[in-house]
Amino acid sequence: MTTMTEASVREFKMPDVGEGLTEAEILKWYVQPGDTVTDGQVVCEVETAKAAVELPIPYDGVVSELRFPEGTTVDVGTAIITVDVSGGAPAAAPAAEQAAAPAAPAAEPEAEPQGRTPVLVGYGVATSSTRRRPRKGSETTVPAPAQAIQAELNGHGAAPAPAAAPERTRPLAKPPVRKLAKDLGVDLTVITPSGPDGVITREDVHAAAAPVTVPAPAAPAAEPAAPAAAQAPVPAAVVGYDGARETRIPVKGVRKATAQAMIGSAFTAPHVTEFVTVDVTRTMKLVEELKQDKEFQGLRVNPLLLIAKALLVAIKRNPDVNASWDEANQEIVLKHYVNLGIAAATPRGLIVPNIKDAQAKTLPQLSEALGELVGTAREGRTSPAAMQGGTVTITNVGVFGVDTGTPILNPGESAILAIGAIKLQPWVHKGKVKPRQVTTLALSFDHRLVDGELGSKVLADVAAILEQPKRLISWA
Numbered sequence: 391m392t393t394m395t396e397a398s399v400r401e402f403k404m405p406d407v408g409e410g411l412t413e414a415e416i417l418k419w420y421v422q423p424g425d426t427v428t429d430g431q432v433v434c435e436v437e438t439a440k441a442a443v444e445l446p447i448p449y450d451g452v453v454s455e456l457r458f459p460e461g462t463t464v465d466v467g468t469a470i471i472t473v474d475v476s477g478g479a480p481a482a483a484p485a486a487e488q489a490a491a492p493a494a495p496a497a498e499p500e501a502e503p504q505g506r507t508p509v510l511v512g513y514g515v516a517t518s519s520t521r522r523r524p525r526k527g528s529e530t531t532v533p534a535p536a537q538a539i540q541a542e543l544n545g546h547g548a549a550p551a552p553a554a555a556p557e558r559t560r561p562l563a564k565p566p567v568r569k570l571a572k573d574l575g576v577d578l579t580v581i582t583p584s585g586p587d588g589v590i591t592r593e594d595v596h597a598a599a600a601p602v603t604v605p606a607p608a609a610p611a612a613e614p615a616a617p618a619a620a621q622a623p624v625p626a627a628v629v630g631y632d633g634a635r636e637t638r639i640p641v642k643g644v645r646k647a648t649a650q651a652m653i654g655s656a657f658t659a660p661h662v663t664e665f666v667t668v669d670v671t672r673t674m675k676l677v678e679e680l681k682q683d684k685e686f687q688g689l690r691v692n693p694l695l696l697i698a699k700a701l702l703v704a705i706k707r708n709p710d711v712n713a714s715w716d717e718a719n720q721e722i723v724l725k726h727y728v729n730l731g732i733a734a735a736t737p738r739g740l741i742v743p744n745i746k747d748a749q750a751k752t753l754p755q756l757s758e759a760l761g762e763l764v765g766t767a768r769e770g771r772t773s774p775a776a777m778q779g780g781t782v783t784i785t786n787v788g789v790f791g792v793d794t795g796t797p798i799l800n801p802g803e804s805a806i807l808a809i810g811a812i813k814l815q816p817w818v819h820k821g822k823v824k825p826r827q828v829t830t831l832a833l834s835f836d837h838r839l840v841d842g843e844l845g846s847k848v849l850a851d852v853a854a855i856l857e858q859p860k861r862l863i864s865w866a
Contacts, residue, residue, distance in 0.1 A: 398474055398475055398476035399454065399472055399473070399474055399475070400449055400451065400472065400473050400475050401469035401471075401472050402433070402445075402447050402448070402469065402470060402471045402472070402473065403466075403467055403468060403469050403470065404436070404464045404465065404466050404467060404468050404469075404470050405445070405466065406466045412465060412466055413438075413463050413464060413465050413466060414436040414437060414438045414443075414463070414464060414466070415436060415437045415438075415461065415462065415463045415464075415642065416434055416435075416436055416458055416459070416460050416461065416462050416463075416464060416470065417434075417435045417436060417437050417442060417460065417461075417569070418434060418435040418460060418568075419433070419434050419456055419460060420432055420433055420434060420435070421433045421434075421453050421456075421471075422453065422456070423453050423454060423455060423456060424452065424453060425452070425453045426450075426451070426452050426453075427447050427450065427451060427452070427453060427473060428450050429447070429448060429449055429450050430446045430447075430448075431446060431447055432444045432445065432446050432447075433445060433446070433447045433453075433471060434470070434471070438774065442770045442771065443773065443774070447471070447473065449473065449475055450475065451473035451474050451475035451476075452473065452474045453471065453472075453473055453474075454472045454473060454474045455471065455472045456470070456471055457469055457470050457471060457472070458470055463642075561578040561579055561581065561583070561590055562583065562585075562587070562588055562589045562590060563578055563583075563589060563590040563591075564589070566592075566736075566737045566769070566770045567590055567591065567592055567595060569737050569770075570592060570595050570596075570737050571590075571595045571598075573639055573737075574595060574596075574599040574637075575599075575637060576595050576598045576599050578590055578595075580598070581594050581595065581598050582594070592737075654801055655798055655799050655800065655801050656798055658801075659715070659799055659836040659837075659838065660836065660837040660838060661796075661798065661799065661834050661835075661836070661837070662834065662835055662837045662840075662842070662845060663796040663797075663832055663833065663834040663835075664832070664833050664842075664845055664846060664849050665794060665830060665831065665832050665833075666830070666831050666849050666850065666853045667828060667829070667830045667831075668828070668829060668830075668831065668853040668856050668857050669817055669819065669826045669827070669828055669857055670693070670812060670827050670828065670829050670856045670857065671819075671826045671827040672857065672858060672859055673693060673696050673697075673827075673856045673857075673859050674693065674812065674827045676696065676859045677691055677692060677693055677695075677696060680695075680753075685754055686754060686757060689754060689757040689758055689761060690757055690760060690761040690764075691757060693809075693812060694732075694760065694784070694786055694809070695753070695756060695757050695760060696856070696859065696862075697784065697807075697809055697852070697856065698730060698732075698748070698756060698760065698784060699753060699756060699855075699862060700851075700852045700855035700856055700862070701730070701782065701784065701807055701852055702728060702730065702748060702749050702756075703851070703855060703861075703862060703865050703866055704847075704848045704849075704851035704852045704855070705728055705749070705782065705848070706749065706865075706866070707847075707851055707865060708844060708847050708848050708851065709724070709726075710724065710839075710840075710844055711782075711804060711805055711835070711839075711840055711844055711845070711848050712724070712725045712728055712781050712782060712804065712805075713725060713804050713839050713840075714781070714802050714803065714804060714839070715804075715836060715838050715839055722839060725781045727746075727747050727749060727750075727781070728747070728748050728749040728781055728782060729744040729745065729746050729747070729748065729779050729780045729781045729782075730744055730745045730748035730780075730781075730782060730783070730784065731743070731744040731780035731781075731782065731783035731784070731800060731803070731806075732744070732745070732760065732763055732764070732783070732784055732785075732786075733783060733784070733785035733786070734763075734764060734767040734768075734772075736767055736768065736770060736772075737770065741767060741772055741777060742777060742780060742783055742800055743763050743766070743767060743772045743776040743777050744776065744777065744779065744780040744781075744783075745759045745760070745763060746779070763776075780800055780802070780803055781803055781804070782803060782804065782805050782806070782807075783797075783799075783800050783803060783805075783806040783807070784806070784807050784808075784809065785797050785806060785807070785808050785809070786808075786809045787808055787809065787810060787811075788809050788810045788811035788812060788829065789811075790811075791811050792810060792811060793810045793811055793830055794808060794810040794830040794831075794832045795808045795810075795832060796808075796832060796834060797832065797834050798834065799834060799835070799836060803836075804835055804836050804839045804840055805833060805834065805835040805836070805840060805845070805848065806833070806834050806835075807831060807832070807833050807849075807852065808831065808832040808833075808834070809829065809831060810829050810830040810831065810832070811829065812827050812828070812829040813827070813828060813829070814826070814827060814828075815827075815828040829856075831849060831852060831853060831856075833845060833848060833849040833852075835848075851865075
């Protein structure tokens with residue numbers, strides 16, 4: 391048996407995948423001990439306070455040990471996986487058995503690769519002990535090779551054949567679906583999949599988590615009626631699917647970071663919110679026309695695209711609204727670029743990725759950027775860099791049927807625009823009451839940076855453009 395020397399073993403440490411992050415939770419291992427890995431191969435997926443990120447390993451070798459199981463929160467700088475880079479197979483016997491085994495002639499180790507540094511930018515020394523958090527509803531599963539796990543993530547791997555042993559095979563589900571099941575406390579092994587090739591879908595998880603109505607047992611006829619003062623039975627409608635009246639969900643990752651950021655913003659920046667109701671009938675007509683335009687073929691065209699463009703034009707006309715407050719230096723920092731944030735609801739919580747230098751993009755380019763941003767967020771693949779450096783944000787509450795709201799600023803930003811639902815309403819148009827497409831916009835801004843006049847001008851400009859979209863040409 392080949393004994394691994396210290397020089398032949400490399401430790402891959404948890405990197406700082408964002409700026410200043412101190413820990414990350416291991417969501418998924420894509421490899422197992424004994425698997426061969428190559429430089430740049432993704433070995434695991436982790437969740438930070440900002441996003442889910444896949445980690446590539448920086449060298450070739452054979453996996454000898456996974457230091458932590460899935461669901462463990464690990465400090466940045468802590469080794470999470472060891473790899474034998476000598477080319478030999480990892481030792482499989484316990485240390486006691488190795489000591490008792492007869493000594494074998496030592497093979498000459500291969501020379502280490504030159505010019506390759508197995509360290510990623512952002513590593514640091516762990517300053518606290520690793521905290522392990524129990525996984526809700528966790529159970530022992532049969533280890534699977536990396537190829538089978540990757541096929542499962544792609545959503546088209548074949549379901550494993552039932553084994554003769556009493557162990558249960560690992561159900562097929564994509565990472566966001568597994569995360570949803572974990573948050574809702576649903577055991578994936580008891581769900582009947584409805585997706586292609588036996589893949590469990592989000593609908594399957596929600597169906598399994600739906601409350602089960604349990605009929606109350608009928609009282610014996612011979613017994614007298616219960617006194618009026620006796621406590622009434624708990625209605626079945628308020629009892630969870632497992633009979634519990636309460637469910638506790640750990641606050642971590644994106645949700646924890648969002649909560650802390652919103653508290654900091656709400657109690658630091660003095661918020662002001664203004665509202666305007668506007669006739670967007672012409673904007674809706676323009677949306678339909680652009681969908682037929684050859685220049686927009688294959689691109690996503692919707693009202694959000696034109697509202698985003700309207701906000702960018704309004705910022706161009708009123709540049710002082712695009713700023714931030716530097717508390718340490720007591721300065722107002724004017725931004726000559728617009729990193730336009732788009733709030734997106736995901737299974738992991740609310741995230742706000744932004745489109746870098748959105749002010750320089752044409753309408754088709756902006757449409758393409760919006761489509762990529764939304765698609766990446768829904769897949770849970772938004773990078774931490776995509777959520778940093780935002781200057782102004784749009785949040786679309788109208789997709790939930792909500793008329794308007796009072797949005798809270800993202801930390802470091804000066805304004806956020808909320809879009810309400812677009813509805814057919816009676817509206818005075820050219821002196822007559824007619825059915826028109828109408829929506830309500832709400833602009834929240836930091837009153838240290840933006841006074842009432844400036845905030846009103848920005849909101850009025852957005853409304854004017856949406857009422858008369860041709861102003862996109864004359865004002866741009």
